[in-house]
Amino acid sequence: MNDPKRIDVIGLLGPLRRYARSLTRDDTQAEDLVQDALVRAYERHGSFRAGGNLRGWLLSILHNTFIDGRRRRLAEVRRLEQATELVDTAALPEQESRVRLQQVQAAFMSLPDVQRAALHLVAIEGLSYQDAAITLNIPVGTLMSRLGRARAALRAFEAGTSVRPSEAGRPHLRIVGGSDV
Amino acid sequence: MSDPITEADLLAYVDDQLDPARRIEVEEHLARDPEAAARVMADLKDRDALRLLHATPLPRPAEPMLAAADRLERALGWQEIGLKLRRIAAVVALIGFGWFAHSQVGLGITDSEASPKPPAFVEDALHSHETSLLRARMVSQPEVEDYDPAEILAETGIRLPSLPRDWQVRDAQIFPSRHGHSIEIAIDAGDLGRVSLFAAQTPVFDVIAPLPARFEKATAVYWQTGQLAYALTGTGSDKALERAALRLSREFQ
Numbered sequence: 001m002n003d004p005k006r007i008d009v010i011g012l013l014g015p016l017r018r019y020a021r022s023l024t025r026d027d028t029q030a031e032d033l034v035q036d037a038l039v040r041a042y043e044r045h046g047s048f049r050a051g052g053n054l055r056g057w058l059l060s061i062l063h064n065t066f067i068d069g070r071r072r073r074l075a076e077v078r079r080l081e082q083a084t085e086l087v088d089t090a091a092l093p094e095q096e097s098r099v100r101l102q103q104v105q106a107a108f109m110s111l112p113d114v115q116r117a118a119l120h121l122v123a124i125e126g127l128s129y130q131d132a133a134i135t136l137n138i139p140v141g142t143l144m145s146r147l148g149r150a151r152a153a154l155r156a157f158e159a160g161t162s163v164r165p166s167e168a169g170r171p172h173l174r175i176v177g178g179s180d181v
Numbered sequence: 182m183s184d185p186i187t188e189a190d191l192l193a194y195v196d197d198q199l200d201p202a203r204r205i206e207v208e209e210h211l212a213r214d215p216e217a218a219a220r221v222m223a224d225l226k227d228r229d230a231l232r233l234l235h236a237t238p239l240p241r242p243a244e245p246m247l248a249a250a251d252r253l254e255r256a257l258g259w260q261e262i263g264l265k266l267r268r269i270a271a272v273v274a275l276i277g278f279g280w281f282a283h284s285q286v287g288l289g290i291t292d293s294e295a296s297p298k299p300p301a302f303v304e305d306a307l308h309s310h311e312t313s314l315l316r317a318r319m320v321s322q323p324e325v326e327d328y329d330p331a332e333i334l335a336e337t338g339i340r341l342p343s344l345p346r347d348w349q350v351r352d353a354q355i356f357p358s359r360h361g362h363s364i365e366i367a368i369d370a371g372d373l374g375r376v377s378l379f380a381a382q383t384p385v386f387d388v389i390a391p392l393p394a395r396f397e398k399a400t401a402v403y404w405q406t407g408q409l410a411y412a413l414t415g416t417g418s419d420k421a422l423e424r425a426a427l428r429l430s431r432e433f434q
Contacts, residue, residue: 007261009254013242018235031243038249045256050264054257104230122196123228124235129198148192154227155220 009038012055015125016062022120023066025109036069037062053131060135063117107157115150118143186210191217195224299394303403305358306379306412307396309365313352313377317367324352328366337362339380339409342432345425347371360384373425376415383410391426393419402426 016037020030041048041061048057108116114136121132122143133143186207193199194207211218242250316322328350330341337355339362344350352367363381370376379401389405402422403412413426 007254007257009250009257010247013246013250014239017239017242022235031246034242035246035249038246038253042249042253042256045253045260048257048260050261101230101234104227105234107227108231108234119231120235123231126197129193129196144189144192147196148188151192151195151224151227155223158223 007054009054009058012058015055016058018124019059019062019117019120020066022108022116022124023063023113033062033066033069037065040065056127056131056135059121059125059127060137063136103158104154107154110157111150111153115146115153118146119150122147191221191224195221195228299392299401299403300383300389300405300410301359302363302379302381302383302410303394303401303412305356305363305381306365306377306401306403306414307399309354309356309363309379310377310399310401310414313354313365313367314375316352316354317375324367325354326350326352328353333364337364337382339364339382341366341378341380342411342429344368344378345370345428351375358382370415370417370425373415373417373421376413376417376422376425378429379412379414381410383408391423391430393423395419404430406430 013034016034017030020033020037021027024030024033037058041058044061048054108119111119117136118132121127121135122129127135129140129143133140136143138146184206190199190203190207194204199207211221316324330343333353333355334340341364348371349369350366351369352365354365356363356365358381361382363379366378366380368376368378383405386407387405388407389403391402391404394401394403399414399416400419400422401412401414402419402425403410404426405411411426411430413422413429415422
């Protein structure tokens with residue numbers, strides 16, 4: 001995929017903007033978040049280890065910028081209407097699948113922030129558990145339990161039932177890969 | 182089957198984080214557990230749906246974002262270059278330190294040894310220079326001021342350059358040398374003072390442009406043209422001696 005040695009911030013704008021959209025659930029706020037994250041990254045570019053994982057570093061800064069910002073509370077207010085807007089802007093296949101996809105999107109957007117962030121990094125960006133855990137600054141076990149709960153919530157949403165928070169439980173820990181294993 | 186399949190394995194299966202061997206074990210487990218299989222399929226479907234939803238191309242980033250990304254990219258790029266430069270500087274410093282330490286300890290080659298070791302004939306030239314100085318001092322040793330390059334060439338096979346007009350030949354002697362004959366000509370060379378032009382046959386064909394060799398009492402500038410080696414020895418300034426030697430050596434080119 002990407003050559004980790006090459007500094008290509010422009011090429012990472014896509015992943016950053018997608019992640020920002022999942023976090024903020026609002027296109028405009030997502031763009032502002034990316035902008036702020038880029039400024040913050042510039043201010044602390046000395047903290048980037050040369051030859052390190054630029055994508056992980058930027059995603060992590062973006063995540064922290066989101067956590068720190070007031071936009072988190074603002075986003076909370078506009079949660080549901082934005083969820084459907086996002087789907088409307090997407091060019092999607094046939095009618096029936098479209099409805100199903102909208103359901104998934106709505107379920108995804110209704111997830112708690114921490115679960116949505118974990119699911120986005122792993123399922124959408126394809127990060128390894130290790131890299132995602134580093135990006136979110138949490139242990140791998142915590143990441144996996146959030147993923148498990150997020151998945152259970154999506155399944156429950158589609159089944160039309162609500163899931164009890166404890167149902168998915170904390171998965172048995174097992175390290176299953178990552179870039180430095 | 183080695184390890185029992187856990188929830189974590191099913192999760193990692195969906196996220197494609199398992200090695201192939203474990204994947205197969207999970208798939209064997211799912212084949213015998215329809216309920217778990219259905220759940221995994223639902224998760225896979227959700228994952229693919231999310232990927233599809235987020236695969237929609239985004240509009241072109243706004244200019245300020247591109248500018249900020251570009252600025253960051255350049256800052257990180259400079260940082261990488263800076264790191265490389267620091268690494269290079271560290272290597273250079275190490276080499277420099279090694280150099281210094283080496284020369285301090287005295288293991289390193291010194292400057293004069295570093296320049297090519299003068300051939301054996303240069304030493305002969307120095308000796309004959311000293312001999313000619315001795316002859317000049319001794320009354321009982323008459324100097325021969327007749328200098329006939331043509332005769333020397335005919336008898337010894339040694340060709341001598343013609344000398345500048347202001348140079349006065351004070352003595353010309355033929356010596357036996359390691360490889361045939363050698364000629365020593367003592368000259369009053371104006372500003373250069375008393376110099377010796379030494380010429381000898383050598384066993385090895387070579388072409389050497391004039392090079393200085395400094396000795397305790399004199400400097401010899403030597404050169405070689407084919408099988409004939411020459412040296413201009415004197416106590417004058419090195420530069421002037423080199424210039425004179427250069428002029429003489431050019432006569433055969």
